Amino acid sequence: MSDRLSEIIADPPPGPPVHNGASEAKPVVSEAQGLRLLLALSVILFFAYICVAMALPVVSVHVVKGLGLSNGWGGLAAGMAFVSTIFSRAWAGGVSDRLGPKPAMARGLWFYLMGAVICILAGVLGAQPWLALAVLLLGRAIVGVGESYVSVSMVAWGIGLAGQHRAGRVMAFMGAAMYGALGAGAPLGLLLYHIGGFSAVMSFSALLPLIGLLAIIKMPGVAPHAATMRRSFLSMIGTIWKHGFVILAQGIGFAAIGAFFSLYFLAQGWQGAGLGLTAFGAGFVLVRVLFGHLPDRIGGLPVAMVSLGVEVIGQLLIWGGDMSGLALLGAFMTGLGCSMIYPSMGREVVALVSPQQRGMALGGFAAFQDLAYGLTGPVAGMLADRAGYGPIFLIGAIAAASGLGMVLWLRRGARIAVHGT
DSSP, X not given: OHHHHHHHHHSOOSSOOOOSSSOOOOOSSOHHHHHHHHHHHHHHHHHHHHHHHHHHHXXXXXXXXXXXXXXXXXXXXXXXXXXXXXXXXXXXXHHHHHHOHXXXXXXXXXXXXXXXXXXXXXXXXXXXXXXXXXXXXXXXXXXXXXXXXXXXXXXXHHHXXXXXXXXXXXXXXXXXXXXXXXXXXXXXXXXXXXXXXXXHHHHHHHHHHHHHHHHTTTSOOOOOOOOOOOOOHHHHHHHHHHHHHHHHHHHHHHHHHHHHHHHHHHHHTOSOGGGHHHHHHXXXXXXXXXXXXXXXXXXXXXXXXXXXHHHHHHHHHHHHOOSHHHHHHHHHHHHHHHTTHHHHHHHHHHTTSOGGGHHHHHHHHHHHHHHHHHHHHHHHHHHHHHHOSHHHHXXXXXXXXXXXXXXXXXXXXXHHHHHOO
16 A cells, blocks of 8 residues: 555656646655655645535434424535535635645634534534524534635645646645545444534534644644636636546536535445445545546546546436445445546646746635535525425536536547647
């Protein structure tokens, strides 16, 4: 395993991507140091992100089963964190660019902590469902702001340590930590929920950001880039929207699993309601570890094409499967498919901008995924109230297929730019 991890960080790509703007500074540490530091950052991210992962399947179950409200409200509560990230990504990316990724990371962990504490209060107010929901939505929104800071700053921090030419690998490495946390945190969250209730889940969630804050104190930071004329956020979106659409399309399948897979199993009377995100996370991490080098080696677009095709199959298995085993296989295949799409398309985005604009570009790019996560919950919840949970995953398959169409469009444009035909 150590050899494979070394390859993810140190295997030389065919050549650095070309971007518009100032040249990229050399990595601030050696390759060996970079491996150790990226491993450390990934471990920190893994444990910090469990606080997000534990809540994801629990929130909708708590709202529907605990507070007695509709699936639409359950979906909104699950998606609220992602809604708030849509509006805070540009802010978080700008802070990472101006102050450096390490201070931005610390801010994100504090937001995680504050959000978890507010959600504890929401659990205490369970006897007043609408008040509890309002407090819960506030807490989830604050967690979303923390997510903006943590995800953008971690990737920028890793690229600053390892170098831009390893951007795809850094994103793969960080993503493996996040989705590994999803796989571990989902069943843990449901277990704590059944043992001690919603407040118990949120209390445990509040401890993890504190551990993260202590862990990053002695980690070497990356200096912010010198101030330059910065593009507006809307201008940046105009540059990256096609790549963003791809991760928006792939994100719907994951959001459906996160918010409604457990409720789908409960409605069917199947065992293993908490294993959906575990199966997804297992597939996700497996591909990241085995194939995390591919976007830097063969390019992001070919990898994204195959990945989206696999995601389509996974979502169709959940939708059409008539037994728990097929649904879990579908969740696993969805994880296989989703795994490399973000680093594949993210590598293409990083190549389009200068280092001084990297945080903003990554923030805008990630906002498309946030949009998928934020909208899927409430919209799919309203659909579930009328047609059941199964059709949600058919929509996930259709969305992934539309993302595949966009990748084919981008690849055709790239060929025309190179060959003229």
